[in-house]
Amino acid sequence: MEVQNAPTTGGGGGGSTPTVWVFGYGSLCWYPGFEYTDCITGYIRGYVRRFWQGNVTHRGTKEKPGRVATLIEDKEGITWGCAFRVTGSHALDYLQQRECTLGGYVTEYIKFYPRIATEQSGISGEAFPALVYIATPKNEHWIGEEPLLVTARQIVECRGPSGHNVEYLVRLAMFMRDELPGACDEHLFELEGLVRRFVAEANVQLELLLVGNVTPHRIRRDTHEEVRRHVTFEYTSRVPDTKLRCLHI
Numbered sequence: 060m061e062v063q064n065a066p067t068t069g070g071g072g073g074g075s076t077p078t079v080w081v082f083g084y085g086s087l088c089w090y091p092g093f094e095y096t097d098c099i100t101g102y103i104r105g106y107v108r109r110f111w112q113g114n115v116t117h118r119g120t121k122e123k124p125g126r127v128a129t130l131i132e133d134k135e136g137i138t139w140g141c142a143f144r145v146t147g148s149h150a151l152d153y154l155q156q157r158e159c160t161l162g163g164y165v166t167e168y169i170k171f172y173p174r175i176a177t178e179q180s181g182i183s184g185e186a187f188p189a190l191v192y193i194a195t196p197k198n199e200h201w202i203g204e205e206p207l208l209v210t211a212r213q214i215v216e217c218r219g220p221s222g223h224n225v226e227y228l229v230r231l232a233m234f235m236r237d238e239l240p241g242a243c244d245e246h247l248f249e250l251e252g253l254v255r256r257f258v259a260e261a262n263v264q265l266e267l268l269l270v271g272n273v274t275p276h277r278i279r280r281d282t283h284e285e286v287r288r289h290v291t292f293e294y295t296s297r298v299p300d301t302k303l304r305c306l307h308i
């Protein structure tokens with residue numbers, strides 16, 4: 060997939076083949092499935108994450124469509140996730156198939172704000188454009204807003220070729236707790252609470268639903284953080300370690 064008119068992305072990279080940053084906010088956070096050279100945590104502004112996209116190819120079927128994440132415009136909103144630095148077209152060709160062809164997502168460039176920035180890593184404190192895959196109301200599997208209880212019930216009852224829909228939600232919540240402790244996302248964590256409750260009420264062992272057909276892998280993120288200690292403060296744009304605020308900015 061050629062990325063037409065890819066803006067010059069921040070975060071250095073250089074080299075002949077274009078470097079593109081891809082922002083992940085759903086399964087890409089815990090299962091990118093492509094090669095990348097860097098993975099950094101951070102956020103985008105002007106959007107909130109919602110489980111308002113149906114899915115019949117990974118976490119559901121035509122008869123019982125699952126629920127996966129998309130982004131909804133909200134001028135006060137921010138969405139935390141991670142950005143992957145990729146070079147060449149292989150990763151983008153893979154994502155074109157996985158996200159667009161199979162998932163109904165379209166691509167957009169959105170400003171990404173790194174959580175940790177250091178001069179040495181070539182990742183300055185400045186935001187830079189990242190490629191984002193968004194499911195819009197125009198796609199055939201769009202669900203839109205529904206009561207959270209309905210979404211939770213659907214997630215508990217759906218599974219697809221990639222595994223159970225519960226795995227999709229719980230692994231994303233686990234990523235947020237592990238990598239961005241304290242980052243706010245009421246929709247995600249309230250949904251997770253309901254799903255965990257329904258799974259317990261059905262006397263199902265949650266761990267059995269997390270064994271999907273894809274191999275989630277532990278991603279070493281913010282590796283440039285190791286050089287953080289040499290940086291002077293004007294380059295460090297770090298949200299406080301202890302509790303990430305809901306940055307309604």
Ligand SMILES: N[C@@H](CCC(=O)N[C@@H](CS)C(=O)NCC(=O)O)C(=O)O
Pocket residue numbers: 082083084085086087088090114117118127128129157158161162163164191192193221227273
């Ligand atoms: N574009 C979002 C969502 C991507 C996403 O979750 N896509 C789904 C549906 S097409 C997917 O690839 N699922 C793979 C899986 O569920 O294992 C992201 O950046 O993470």
